[in-house]
Amino acid sequence: xxxxxxxxxxxxxxxxxxxxxxxxxxxxxxxxxxxxxxxxxxxxxxxxxxxxxxxxxxxxxxxxxxxxxxxxxxxxxxxx
Amino acid sequence: xxxxxxxxxxxxxxxxxxxxxxxxxxxxxxxxxxxxxxxxxxxxxxxxxxxxxxxxxxxxxxxxxxxxxxxxxxxxxxxxxxxxxxxxxxxxxxxxxxxxxxxxxxxxxxxxxxxxxxxxxxxxxxxxxxxxxxxxxxxxxxxxxxxxxxxxxxxxxxxxxxxxxxxxxxxxxxxxxxxxxxxxxxxxxxxxxxxxxxxxxxxxxxxxxxxxxxxxxxxxxxxxxxxxxxxxxxxxxxxxxxxxxxxxxxxxxxxxxxxxxxxxxxxxxxxxxxxxxxxxxxxxxxxxxxxxxxxxxxxxxxxxxxxxxxxxxxxxxxxxxxxxxxxxxxxxxxxxxxxxxxxxxxxxxxxxxxxxxxxxxxxxxxxxxxxxxxxxxxxxxxxxxxxxxxxxxxxxxxxxxxxxxxxxxxxxxxxxxxxxxxxxxxxxxxxxxxxxxxxxxxxxxxxxx
Numbered sequence: 001x002x003x004x005x006x007x008x009x010x011x012x013x014x015x016x017x018x019x020x021x022x023x024x025x026x027x028x029x030x031x032x033x034x035x036x037x038x039x040x041x042x043x044x045x046x047x048x049x050x051x052x053x054x055x056x057x058x059x060x061x062x063x064x065x066x067x068x069x070x071x072x073x074x075x076x077x078x079x080x
Numbered sequence: 081x082x083x084x085x086x087x088x089x090x091x092x093x094x095x096x097x098x099x100x101x102x103x104x105x106x107x108x109x110x111x112x113x114x115x116x117x118x119x120x121x122x123x124x125x126x127x128x129x130x131x132x133x134x135x136x137x138x139x140x141x142x143x144x145x146x147x148x149x150x151x152x153x154x155x156x157x158x159x160x161x162x163x164x165x166x167x168x169x170x171x172x173x174x175x176x177x178x179x180x181x182x183x184x185x186x187x188x189x190x191x192x193x194x195x196x197x198x199x200x201x202x203x204x205x206x207x208x209x210x211x212x213x214x215x216x217x218x219x220x221x222x223x224x225x226x227x228x229x230x231x232x233x234x235x236x237x238x239x240x241x242x243x244x245x246x247x248x249x250x251x252x253x254x255x256x257x258x259x260x261x262x263x264x265x266x267x268x269x270x271x272x273x274x275x276x277x278x279x280x281x282x283x284x285x286x287x288x289x290x291x292x293x294x295x296x297x298x299x300x301x302x303x304x305x306x307x308x309x310x311x312x313x314x315x316x317x318x319x320x321x322x323x324x325x326x327x328x329x330x331x332x333x334x335x336x337x338x339x340x341x342x343x344x345x346x347x348x349x350x351x352x353x354x355x356x357x358x359x360x361x362x363x364x365x366x367x368x369x370x371x372x373x374x375x376x377x378x379x380x381x382x383x384x385x386x387x388x389x390x391x392x393x394x395x396x397x398x399x400x401x402x403x404x405x406x407x408x409x410x411x412x413x414x415x416x417x418x419x420x421x422x423x424x425x426x427x428x429x430x431x432x433x434x435x436x437x438x439x440x441x442x443x444x445x446x447x448x449x450x451x452x453x454x455x456x457x458x459x460x461x462x463x464x465x466x467x468x469x470x471x472x473x474x475x476x477x478x479x480x481x482x483x484x485x486x487x488x489x490x491x492x493x494x495x496x497x498x499x500x501x502x503x504x505x506x507x508x509x510x511x512x513x514x515x516x517x518x519x520x521x522x523x524x525x526x527x528x529x
Contacts, residue, residue, distance in 0.1 A: 011432060011460040013135055044421065044430035044464040068115070068134040068461065 004054055005074040012043035014050075014075065016065040024065075026076070030058050038076060041069065056080030081397035082106055082157030082181055086150045087121065089161030090140060090462060092451045093373070094121035097159045100389035109153045111146060113139035115459040120451040127153055134461045140164045143171050147178050157181035157396060159389075163463070166372040167194055183396040185295075185349045185371050192345060193369040203366040206344040208337045211356065211365040213280035221261045227279050228257055234282040237264040241272035250282050285517040287357040288316075289323050289364065291338035292380045294391050296401040297348035302335040303380050303388075304410050310505070310521045312428070317498065317521065318505060319376040320415045321383050324476055324514030325359055334364050339405075341366065350377070350392045359517060375418070375468070378449055382414035382472040413476040415483050417505075419450075420464040423496035432460040436494035441486035445472040445479075458495060466497060476514070480506055 008014065016024040016039050026038045033055040040047045056078040063075050085101045086109040087094045098108045098121055110125035115134035122128040129149040132139030139145065141164055150158055158175050160166035166184065173187040184190070193199045200210050212231035217240060218224045228235045228251070237260060239247030249264040251257035261277075269275035288311065292303040307323035308316040322331065338353040352370045357363075377388050386408065395401070422428040434457045440448050450467030458466065471486055473479040484506040490499055505511050510520065 013461060043460045044432060044462065046430050066135055066137075 001079045003059070004056065004078045004080060006038060006050070006052055006076050006078055008041055008050060008069045008071060008073045008075050010041045010043050010048055011071045012041040012048075012069065014063050014065070014067050014069045015040040015042065015047075016061070026058050026061075028058050028061060032056065032058060032078065050075065052078065054078065054080060081399070082155075082183075082393065084109065084153065084155045084157070085183070085393070086111065086146070086153065086155035086158045087125070087161065088140070088146050088158050089164055089166075090116050090119060090121060090451075092449050092465060092468065093161040093163075093375075094119070095124060095451050096449055097161060097389055098124050100387060100393060101159075103387075104390060104393055106157075106393065109149065109155050111140075111149050113461070115461050118456065120453060120456070129153060134459065136164065136462065143168075143174055146171075147174060147180075150175075150178070150180055155180070157183055157393075159183040159392070160372065162372050162375060167370070169194065181396050183349070183392055185347055185351065189345055189347055190371045193347075193351075193371050196368060199369055200366075202345055203341055206337075206341045208341045208366045209364065211280055211283070211367065214278045216278060217276045218261075218279050221258055224257055224261045224279060225254055228254065231279065231281050233257075234284070236280045236282040237261060237277050238280060239264070239268035239272055239274070240276035240278055241268065241274040247271055283356055283358045283360075283365075285359040287323065287325050287359055287516070288354065288518050289326070289334065289357045290352045290354045290370075290374075291335050292374075292377070292388070293338055293342045293347070293351050293353065294386075294388070294395070294401060294403070295342050295347035295349065295351070296395050296399070297346055299401055300339045300342040300347060301401060301403055301405045301408060302339050303384050303386060303408055305331065305334060306376055306379055308376060309516045309518050310511075311518050312521050312525070316376065316418070317420075318415070318417050318502065319379055320413065320476070320479075321379040322410065322413070323357070325357060330362060330364070337364075337366070341369075347371075349395055350388050375465070376416050378447060378468060378470045379414035379416045382447065382470060383410045383412060384408055385411075412472055412474045413479040414470060414472045415479050416468050416470045417483065417487075417502040418465055418498065419467040419469060419490075419492070419502075420498045421458055421466050421495050422464050422498055424498055424501040425496075428498075430460070430464050431496040432458045433495040434458070435492065437491060438493070439489065439491040441469070441489035443486075443489075445482055446470070446486050447472075452492070466492070466495075469499075469502075477512075480512065 060077040084107040108125040110121040131145040165171040169187040169191040175182040237249040287309040308319040310318035447470040
């Protein structure tokens, strides 16, 4: 099984949910496809979707909701 | 007068407030998040306190952290700047309750003028025109026709549950209203699950004009108006003082109405009353009041010579207004453009990064309000405003020429900014003629097919 790190394309604030009351975009154990939205990164008050580059199973989420992230920082680990 | 001022903000406005305080001999405390340790305000202030992590909700919006910082540094006043907690009545109250001076109006004034319905009611009782409309939901075509007859055509039929420009129909006359009213109700029901609609006068070519006022709780003066009609997604990008659209008689009526309303609520501090101006009928309508200093305040300072932030601090210190209305004389024309870290060629994508090189324009009539310095890394967590370029000259045309010249001198290397957009606007025929409305910029930016 190949482990793949999904990186933040931008610096900013990471959100695991589309809105505070909504369920998270993805959870550990969930199977995702390439293009699945896994979170949002807020950069200067604009929200950018983070999409998976490859499909697989989410095995670990490395950042908390509302964490500050750097561009290129690993957000979650996907196993395919 | 305060002796030590805590500036509860960041970026260019924190720098602006620190400058005003220093000139008055007031010591300054900058607060900052972990992401703003290298901020210019931190460097300029006498002291700095870290108040929390990068996210604004945990730092600049954390009222307790701000009050704790004021206590630990012995500050006796807090200036909220704009945005963040500047129009938060509970924060103003908490500051006052802690025995500190809030540099702004009372919590009561913030609450009253910050509530759209209450502000509209205050305007009506002060005989200040508001956008004519139905008082609440309109049920039938007959009722709509009767109300439209009094507010005047064209009218907008707006879904009560709509917003952001959705759920709006326009009727130009009674025949069209008769036809469109049931359609609008049906659409509102389908789109929002609520068929309730109300009527409002439709202003086809609206300009955004706003009046700057200063009050001391007893007396209010105006400092003329600003025109902020050039907007993108309801964000102002280019502002000027005074408005090129108003004649002197209309200007006087507009500014006097703002004074009347602010006096009616016993306003203390700096404030701005926002109006829509109908370029087709030459009518103005009050929409809301901002109970704080505004981003575009420097253009007012340029045409009047009054330092608004200094006046705010003096008023907050319990002084009566030192200015009479006749002392405030305007001269020339001023323009501000907002230099944002956004790429105009990529749909204004935000562009945080490091400032690799920086050349500010200079010479007569040019002012820069900014927190940039060479080597500064712009954090991605806050809004994209990097700098305000403000120019003044004797006439509007000369000011536009000066703006073009200043933009040609400006160099910001390392990040994309909106400077290129402004350079194109300077030479546009409609901008030159002052022939714009609040939708003009978005139309202008549409790619021509």
